[in-house]
Amino acid sequence: MGRPPGLLAALLLCAGAALGRRLSLDTDGYLGPVQGRSSSPYVFDVRESSRGGPCDPNVRQISGYITLREHTTRYFFMFFESRRSPETDPMIVWINGGPGFSSMAGMVLENGPCRVANGGKETEINSHSWTSKANGIWIDQPAGTGFSTGPLISSTKRAGELLSQFLHAFFGKYPQYNRRVFLAGESYAGQFIPETLMRIRIDERAGAKPVIDIVGIAIGNGYFSSDRVWRSYPRMAYESGTAPRRVSAAQYNSMVAAAEDCVKETPSCLTGRLSCQALYDRCSKKLIDPISDAKWSIYDLRVKCGPFADCLDDRPIRAYFNNPTVQKAIGTHIGWKSSNENVTAAFHIRELFSTSAEKQLARLLAEGISVLLYAGDQDFLCNWLSVLETAEQLDWPGKSRFASATESPFKLSSSELGATVRTVERLGGLGGLTFARVVNASHMVPQDAPEAALLLMNDFIGRARVRRPQLLKGELAKQLRSPKPLSFGLASLKASSLSLMEETFTEAMFSTKVFK
Template identity: 25%
Template sequence: MQILTSLLVLICSVFACQAQLTARAQADLITNLPDVTFSYSSRVFGGYLKPDSTKQIYYMYLESQRSPDNDPLVMWFEGGPGCSGIGSLFMYNGPFRGNKDGQTLYENVFAWNKLANVLYIESPAPVGFSHFTGNTTIPNDDSTAVDNYNTLLDFFNYVMPNLKTRPFYLSGHSYAGAYIPTLTIQIINGMKKNEFSANFQGILIGNGVMSEKRQHNTLVPIMYYHGLIGSSMWNKLKNACCQATCMTECDFWSHMVIEPSTSNYDSDNSLCGNLTWITTEFDQWGTPNDMYDIYQDCYYSQSARNHRVRGLNLIEKSISFTDGADQNYDSTDAHNGFDCWGSSMARQYLNRPDVQDAIHVNMPNFTWSSCSRFVEDNYNRSVYELDDIFDFILQNSNISILIFAGDVDLVCNFMMQELFVNDVAQKNNLILHGDRTPWMFRGRIAGYQRIFDRIHHLTVKGSGHLVPLERPGPALQMLANFLFNRNSANYSIPTPVSTDPQPLLPQYQAQVPHTCPPTGTAQDCSKISSALMIASLFAILSSKFFSI
C-alpha cells in the first residue's frame, strides 16, 4: 500500500509539473534527443518564437540541472553578426558536445545550465534554423534589437510565463557586445511602458565589440608586444603616426575609414592609414595565425591526419572508443583538440534528419550551419562605439554589468575593454573598489578582476575569444559568482555545483576485451595489450602533468 501511495504521489507531481506548461511549451518539449551518451534528466525545449508575422526565431531552452524552479534565467547570444546560439549550446557552454563521430554527444561538465536555466536563440533571421515567413529583409543593429525584444516578449508571455519572476540576465560574446546593449535599451524602454515585466537583473558580455576606436588603437601595441609584428614595422608606425605621443596613446583609428556598404575598415590613404591597415587588418586576418586565440593551433595537414589515424587504429578496433572519456576533468582546457573539430561535429550532428525532427525544426531537408553567409555579407552595422549606449543603461536602470575578456584574443582585445570600462566608469562616477587583483580557480590564477559600483571587469588568463569553450571551468565559476555572489566582489569563490561527469549509458560504455580475438595470433594479442597499456598510461600521465 505504501509503495502504491508513493507511486501515485510521483505520478501526480509529474502531471502537476506538466500542467504548468503552456500549450506551446508542451509542444516544444524535446522527449528524445538522439544519441546522448550520458545520463541526463533535465528538460530541454526547442521550437520557434515569433517576433512578428514575418519571422520565426528558433530557440532551445534548457532547464537548470540544479533547481529549475528556483534558479535564474540566462539568455545566451552568439556573435557574428550572423552566428548561431544553438551552435554555442553544442560547442561552448551547453551540456552537450559532439564526439568525433559526428553522431553522439558527450557531456560538458562545465555547462552553464548546471546552475541556471538557459535560453539560446538563433538571431537574426535567417541564422541557423530561424527563417522568414514573409519577405526577406536585411537585418541591421536597430531591427535586430527590436526583433530580439519581441522574441523575448513572445517567450515570456506565451511560452514560459512562469519565468517572469526569476532573475533574468542577458549574456553572450563577440558581436553580442552590440546585440546585448541595444536589446537592453529596448527592455528598459519596455519596462517604462509596463510592457516588459520580467525580472531583468543584468548583462554579461565576453570579448565584445564595444569600441572600434579603442580596438584599433590598442591592437598595434598588443601585436608588437606579442611578437606578431617586428621592430621595423613598429618604428614605421611610430614615425608615421605617433611623433607627438607615445605608442600606447597613439590614435591610429583616426586614419581609418569605414566602408558603408560592407562595414569593413580601410585606410584614409595616408602613410599612417596604410601602415595601420596592413597591421590591424591584413596582418591580423591574412596569416595562418588564429587571431581569436594567438596561442591556438589546429593541424589539418593530410599527413598529420594519417598519422593520427594510424596511431589510433589498433586501439579503436580493440575497444568501443568514446571521445568523452578522453576529457581530462582536472584541467580546464585539455579538450583533446575539441576547439579545432567541435564545430564540424556539431554541424554534422545538427544536420541529421532524426535530430532535426527531435528538436522540432520545421523546415524539411534543411542544411544547418553555424553562421549565416547571408547575414554576414549583408548585415548593416551602425553601432561602432557603445559609450552612449552604456551611459543610457547606467543612467536609466539599476542592472549590474559584467565585462570579461580572454586575454589572448586580438579580435576584441582585453585592453580595448579595459579602456572602455575606465571611460564609462569615469563619466558615470562609478567608484573603483580596491586594486586590480587576481581571481583564482582551483588554486591557480584564472585572471584579474576590477570591481566598480555597477560594472565588474574580469580578464580570463590564457583564453582567447571564446571563454566558455577555452576556459570552461573558470567561465562557470565566473558566472556563478556574478549571479549569486556579486555583492562580495570575489570571483574566487568555487562553483557551488558538482562538475563530476555523469555515468555513461550502458550502450556507450567502453568494452575492453579480456581475451584475444579467436583468429588472433600471439603477436596480435601482444600488440593489442601493448596498445591498451600505452593508451592507459598516456591518459594517466596526461591527467597528472598536463592539467592546466
C-alpha cells in the same frame, strides 16, 4: 582583402574537448510538438520534454520556433532547465555574435549542456555547462542565422527590436523562468545585448508584457567601439604582456600610426564624407592583415593557421545539427551551418563604427544593471586591452572608482589562477561593473577555459542585484519612467542626482567564493 567575417563574427577555431559521459542520438521520452499561441501575435511551434531530450536527457527541455509579430520571422531556440533547482535558479539568455553566428554552435562548443563527439554522431555531457546552476536558453538571431528564418536585417537596432519581441513572447508563455534574468553573449553581442536591453525597457514603458526581470548582462570578448579596437591592435600584437609577440618593431610602429589615422577618419565615415567600407578595408589591411597574413589566428595568437575561416573546422557540429534524428527531436527540418555570411553582409558597414553600445552600457549601469565584461587574454580580434579600456572609460557614476580599483586574482578549484578581476559595486550589490581577464583563453572563453568561465559567471550571478526604477528617487527616476525615448548618457541629470548616486557606490574586490 575584402571585409572578413571575423571582425563582425565570432567564428569558431577548432572543436574543443568534450567533457563527461557520452549520449547517443536516441530521443525516446521526448513529448513531441506543441503548437499554438501564448498570446497574439506570437506563434509557437516547439518540442517539449520532461526528460529524455537530446544534449542533456536529465533535464526538461524546450526547443523550436517562435514566430514574431510580422509573421515572416521565425527565431529558433533551445532551452534547458537548470541541473540544480530550476524552480528557484536564475535564467541565462545566450546569443553569439556575428552578425550571423549560430548560438547552437556556441551551445555545443562553449557553455551548453553537451559537447558534440565522435564526428557529430553523439554528444557528451559538459560538466561545466552554464546550466549547472541556472536555467538557460540559446537563441539563433537575427533571421538567417543557424536555424532561424525570415528577411535579412541591416542594423543592430532592428536586431534589438526583434530579440525584445522574442523574449517577451518566451517569458509570456513560460513565466516560471522569468526570474533573475541575465543576458549573455560574446563578440558582436557587445552591440546586440545593450541595444536589446534598452529596447526591452522602451517596449515595456509602452506596455509590453511581461516585464522581464533582467538583473545583469555578461559579455565575453565584446566588440564595443571601433576606435578602441583599432588602437588596441598594435599593443596586442607586440607587447600585450599576455600573448606571444607576433609583429616586429617596425610593424608595430606602422600599426600605431595606422590606428591613429583610422580613429581620426571615423567621424568622416559616420557623417558620410568618407566611405565606411573604404575605411574599413584600409584599416583592416594595416591592422589585421599583419597577423592573418603571417598565418596566426586572429582569435588565438598562440595558434598557427590560415587566415580567417581557414581556422574553422565545424564539420562535427554540422553533422550533428543536420542529422535528421536530431532535427526531428529539436523541432526543425532545414539545413544548418555555423555562420551565415549573407547575414553578416546584410548589416551596414557603418554599424561597425557605431559608438552607441558604450553609451548604452553606461546608461544601464546608472540604472542599476550589473555588468560583467570578461575577455580571454589570447584573443587578438576583440582583445582584452580594448575591453578593459571600454570598462575604464564608461561614463557612469562609478567611473573614477573603477579606474583606481586594483585587480584581484580569481582562482580555480585547483588553486591555479583562472583570471584577474576588477570590480566596483553599489552598496548592497545593487548593480556594478566587473572586468575579468581570463588567463590562457581565446576569443571563445568558455571553450578554452570552461571552469574559469563557469565560476566567474556563477559568482557574478550570485552577487548581482538590481534596484528597480520605482525605488530610485529624483531626476534619475523621472527619466527612467518617462514614456519618451531616453537619451543615453548622464549629461542631462542634475548634479545633485549624480552626487547622490555616487555615494551609493563602493569599491569591492571580486571574491573567489563560488555562487552556491
